[in-house]
Amino acid sequence: MRARTRSAHRTVAFAAVAALGAGLLAGCANDSGGSSGSSDTGGGKGKTTITLGLFGAFGYKEAGLYTEYEKLHPNIDIQENTIERNENYYPALVNHLTTNSGLQDIQAVEVSNIAEVTSTFANKLVDLSKVSGVQKSGWLDWKWQQATTKDGQTIGLGTDIGPMAICYRKDMFQQAGLPTDREAVGRLWAGSWDKFVKAGEQYQKKAPSGSTFMDSPGGLLNAMLGSLSTRFYDSSGKVVYKTNPAVKAAFDLTAKAAQEGLVGSQTQFQPAWDQTISNSKFAAVSCPPWMLGYIKGKSKPDAAGKWDVAAAPQAGNWGGSFLTVPKSGKNVTEAEKLAAWLTAPAQQAKLFSVQGSFPSSPAAYTMSAVTGARNEMTGDTPIGTIFATAAKGSPVQIIGPKDQIIQQGLTDNGVILVTKGKSPAEAWTTATKTIDNNLEK
Amino acid sequence: MATRHDTAAPPAKEGGAAPVRPPAVVTEAEQRRRTRLSRRWRRDMRWSPYAFVSPFFLLFIAFGLFPLIYTGWASLHTVELTAPTDMQWAGLRNYTRIFDDDFFWNAARNTLTIGIISTVPQLMMALGLAHILNYRLRASIFYRVVMLAPYATSIAAASLVFVLLFGRDYGMVNWALHFAGIGRIDWQNDKWPSQIAVSAIIVWRWTGYNALIYLAAMQAIPQDLYESAALDGASRRQQFFHVTLPQLRPTILFTCVVSTIGASQVFGEPLLFDANKGASGGAEHQFQTLGLYLYEQGWVNQHLGRASAIAWTMFLILIVIGIVNYVISRRLRASS
Structure with missing residues (x-):
């Protein structure tokens, strides 16, 4: 009897230790696997969740673009994870790309890192030039070239420029x-x-x-x-x-x-x-x-x-970013569509009027959101037109x-x-x- | 019941190792009882202790030992963070180049000077504070909590506030100094001011912690020592130097060792004090510590091989410091 209660105690203790250990391990695992895990479970109503990894202030949410897209595609749910500074965001992205884990469905890349991503990680990213609706002429030529590999794959779609x-x-x-x-x-x-x-x-x-x-x-x-x-x-x-x-x-x-x-x-x-x-x-x-x-x-x-x-x-030019879609994502096709939509001229123009991120798509330059843009600091200066001229003249x-x-x-x-x-x-x-x-x- | 003693015997002699089973007196009954013990029980006795301690060792292997060995292996290669699997054998090149790497030795010197500037005043102030708190004071608990507050503050928050305090043009420190007739000091860009400023963050953060340790040790000093010293006519000051300090010797040694280890790993304060928000430790690397240089090579410049070699070199330097510490403390103990 006594021996039995003892071993019962032991079993309980062992279970406790095991649970603790498992909890610790799970705590660590969550770090890298959390986002990819969440993307397939969706919102519980059969929705597809698309995650975006961003840095700084892209302003997609503030400009209401997610809500707009979700209205257009009722089966899509969009979540973004933003890290304040690119210096912290980019090393993590590099790690995730090399290990092919922990990646969001869409990952933003800053222009100062795009050459490295294009030359080292092109095989892990989707060639976005093949996505329907994406056309080379939709972007300034130099912006398009920056995310294009030597063999002609375009792995990033331009968002803004500076x-x-x-x-x-x-x-x-x-x-x-x-x-x-x-x-x-x-x-x-x-x-x-x-x-x-x-x-x-x-x-x-x-x-x-x-x-x-x-x-x-x-x-x-x-x-x-x-x-x-x-x-x-x-x-x-x-x-x-x-x-x-x-x-x-x-x-x-x-x-x-x-x-x-x-x-x-x-x-x-x-x-x-x-x-x-x-x-x-x-x-x-x-x-x-x-x-x-x-x-x-x-x-x-x-x-x-x-x-x-x-x-x-x-x-x-100073600054600007790209959106990329990792091949190992859970919802590659949906992510491609979203990335193409977010970088289309109309959305870029809207983002400029809300966030001040200047479009990399020349088609947006004639839209009223750009030509009519004003800034509180500069009064009635037609900033959209001035920056569009600078964009076209950039080498x-x-x-x-x-x-x-x-x-x-x-x-x-x-x-x-x-x-x-x-x-x-x-x-x-x-x-x-x-x-x-x-x-x- | 009594037969149970064999599994829970006291240590054979004081200070001995784990309980030793006394040679069993094998009686008939005992024999029978033992054969009744199932094999499962014996296996349980034998292996479950290992199961109980295994979580620590598993975690240690995964997050301590493996990284250590992997870092050693990586330090012998040219390998970039962008492609960690693409290793090229470099032999000891990553180590030999450290000898003429000005930036490494600059960082080593900075680590040493920041370590001295921060540790010495910190421990002396802690001792003084503990001495004051050891007197009977009104609201002593309050003071103790206040002293520990910096320790509970995050380095990031503290460093950012200190960056503002030490600003050149609008900082509060320069504003206060100008009343003393001292001109503007560029706390971030001049070598010694920047090191003093970084040390100030460290001192601010750790003084209270060390003071509490000293205070705890002081309260454990028997009161009769002071009484007899007072009977012999020793003043408060003499009591401090001849009773308190000798009694605190092991504690002081402990805080010295811990502070030395801490000083050799200083990282967060100089990282966040950097005006460039990078890891170069100032425009001229004037307050870049070894930890920061390691981080810069590994994470900013993405040279995994070089960073690993720096990490191992730091490890070896720490071992040397540890040996020196050990020798000194043995000397001290022998001389007392």
Whole structure:
């Protein structure tokens, strides 16, 4: 009898331990398998759930696009999982792609990573050019090419792009004796970044106290690099950033502007930089459409309507994303349809009016949602038309897998140092040394 | 009932290993009883202890041992995070290159200096705080909870607040310093200020924790030691140095070891203190620690092989530090 109760205790204890262990293991397993598990169970009413993995602010939900699609397709249920920063999103995506697990039905990819995804993971992603309704002519040519492999598979559909213009403060330009009309401002520096820096020197002579012409060295360098067709890689895929004279020229010009005090000493998107927006510490910033939304978020209310947008010296692009569909997803066909629908011109135009993400589809540029778009910060400026012109003028840029590392090295380990009193040559050495160490396998 | 003693005997001698079965006196009855025990019972006796301890070992093998060995294997290859199965044999190249990798040694120096700047003041302040709290105070529980609050705060939240406090143009620290006549300090971009700022986060976070450990140890010191010291005419100060400190020696050693380990693994604070939100530890790597450099190579630059070699090198360095620690503590014990 006694032995029996003992072994009964034992069984109970063992069961408890086993349950605990299983719980722990399940807790770990949930992490990677949760999303794919949920997609086949649906909403319990025979619905198909399509999941999207996104980063930052795509604004699909805010623009009501999911609700609209679910209304059009009553058997579809859409869920999104958003991670705030691409630096955290992308490594996880890479892991999921290499292990083929934990992937959502649709995964977004940022333009700085698209070359790496296209060259290394094309075999794990669906060729979206074959999906019905998807046509190459629906996108700007360079946007389409960026997600197309050498053998002609297009693994990502363009969402937004970031055509760059220059946003400037009319009141501060006026105080410094510069023109304020956007056409006249554009003429001030049309065609050359040298002229742009000259305009900055002119601004700085009579600048409102404590203000700089541009926000940051990183912003200026980004704008210049964004307008180059060849920058870090040549067409054969070789890293050439160090020997490319255009990159060095952009670096030196930025360093010069920094030495002359034409740019602030902040790093973009840092709290200190945000504070320079709200305290009106700079007069101009290189400005893709989404930057206006950012400025709006950080400004004091009295800055509304004081901004205007002029063409950049040379058109360029900054940012933008793609939607991809992993082959291992549970609902590949439905995901293809949704991705195609989300990136169609009408939806892109709608997203621009709500979220400020500029369409990568030229067909959207004539839609009233784009031509009629206005921003609180820029008053009645026809921003849609200005950015559309910049988009069409952007070069077909050669992008490479490690663009992000190189660009970050040049800005955050490079030109920023000039504002801290280092010489341009020292800054270049620090930047290239960092980049080379980071690139070496 | 009495026959049960063989399964629950006390240890043969104090401090000995697991219970040893005394040589059984085999009587007739005993023999019969034993044959009655089923084979299943014996198997149960033999194997169920292993089952009970297995969850830990299974988890350890899966999440501790396997990664350790795999990392070692990966460190001998050129392998990228984008294609972890595509390994190319590199021999010891990933290790030899560490010798002339300026960034690694820079990170090692930073780890050491940040470790010293953060650990030494932290432990001394903790000792002082514990000493004060050891007096009879009004609302002593309140103070203890307050001291532990930073420890319960997430590193992320704390670091972000400290980034704002240490801002160059609008930070509160510089604002306070300007009253003292000290000009703006660029806490993020200058080498020593940035290391001090990172250390400040660590000190803020861990001082209370260590103070509580010291406090617990102080309260275990017998009161009569103080009484007799007082009878001998020792002042409060002398009592602290001649009674409290010697009694705390094992605790101080423990906190030193734990803090050293913690200091060698500093990661979250410098990562979040980075103005670039990257892992380079400042524009000139001025506060990049080893943990951060490892993360940068592995996750930002996706060089799995190099990162693994760095991880193993860190492991070896830690072992060396551990041995040094052991030797020092033995010396101390011998000298006392």
